[in-house]
Amino acid sequence: MSNEIKTENTAESCWNSIGVWGTSSMRCPKLAEMTHCRNCPVFIDAGSDLLNREIPPGYMDEWTELLGQKKEELNTNNISIIIFRIGREFLALRSAIFREIINPRSVHQIPHRSNDVLLGLTNVHGELQLCFSLKALTGNEDAEQTDESEAKMLVIQSVGECWVFPVDQVLGVFRCNEGDEQNVPVTVSKASGTFTKKVIIYDQREVGLLDDELLIYTLQRRIS
Numbered sequence: 001m002s003n004e005i006k007t008e009n010t011a012e013s014c015w016n017s018i019g020v021w022g023t024s025s026m027r028c029p030k031l032a033e034m035t036h037c038r039n040c041p042v043f044i045d046a047g048s049d050l051l052n053r054e055i056p057p058g059y060m061d062e063w064t065e066l067l068g069q070k071k072e073e074l075n076t077n078n079i080s081i082i083i084f085r086i087g088r089e090f091l092a093l094r095s096a097i098f099r100e101i102i103n104p105r106s107v108h109q110i111p112h113r114s115n116d117v118l119l120g121l122t123n124v125h126g127e128l129q130l131c132f133s134l135k136a137l138t139g140n141e142d143a144e145q146t147d148e149s150e151a152k153m154l155v156i157q158s159v160g161e162c163w164v165f166p167v168d169q170v171l172g173v174f175r176c177n178e179g180d181e182q183n184v185p186v187t188v189s190k191a192s193g194t195f196t197k198k199v200i201i202y203d204q205r206e207v208g209l210l211d212d213e214l215l216i217y218t219l220q221r222r223i224s
Contacts, residue, residue: 015043016126038108046128047110047121051223056160063159066213079176081200083207084154085169086135090207092200095173097212099155104148104166107131118223122164124155131164132219138195138210158216176200176209 015021015037018028030040037043080095102124109120116136121128131153134140150169155162195215196208 013046013126015040019043021123021126043108044111047108048113050121050128050130051110051113059159063217067217080173081176081209082154082173083171083202084152084167085171086140086167089140090171090202090205091134091196092174092207092209093156093212093215097156097158099157099162101170102153102155102164104151104153113223117219122153124162124164129155129162129164130223131166132223134165134167134215137215137219137222156212156216158212161216161220163216163219171202174202 014028017024018026019031019037019040021037031037034040081092082095082098082101083090083092085091105122105124107120107122110118114120117132119131119133122131123129147168151166152170153164153166154170155164157163195210195218197211198209200207200209
């Protein structure tokens with residue numbers, strides 16, 4: 001694919017117009033040689049640009065101030081959460097950081113960059129987004145087989161960064177009620193205890209409410 005082909009991460013990118021995900025009758029002249037867009041240097045460079053882009057102005061100062069603040073007590077009367085399952089563990093994140101819930105789709109590895117946490121790139125509405133394993137990031141070693149028909153991908157966004165991660169099931173959006181908070185049990189501590197700041201009892205289940213600020217901060221450090 002020639003260097004003149006547009007490479008911005010937009011819906012007009014070549015893989016969405018004349019590539020394998022395109023609907024145009026035209027096809028890239030290099031597609032037969034490359035077999036798939038994920039093998040093309042243009043697609044690979046677009047993924048590398050996501051990882052190598054410059055930090056936005058004030059980004060580090062904002063995170064330094066945010067993480068340096070004293071943690072406020074969680075007001076469980078005024079928080080909306082999304083509960084999901086990974087293996088046998090039920091977890092939750094604040095609804096405010098979610099952009100959408102999507103059906104599972106292909107994840108393409110980034111050469112020399114993909115690992116147990118950074119799975120690769122996935123296409124969300126024509127845009128390449130970084131996909132990570134929350135299971136690996138939290139150290140969850142549960143290898144239980146799950147029903148693939150319930151699997152979803154969750155898209156979260158914070159401080160201008162967008163991330164995608166797969167889950168085995170989404171229970172839905174809920175509100176925490178006063179008195180639902182519990183101490184973090186050993187079963188949660190073994191896996192995601194580092195990121196769990198509260199435990200909510202929902203439908204007789206223990207649900208670990210994750211600290212999304214710490215989660216994203218750790219994720220940034222792991223893939224940098």
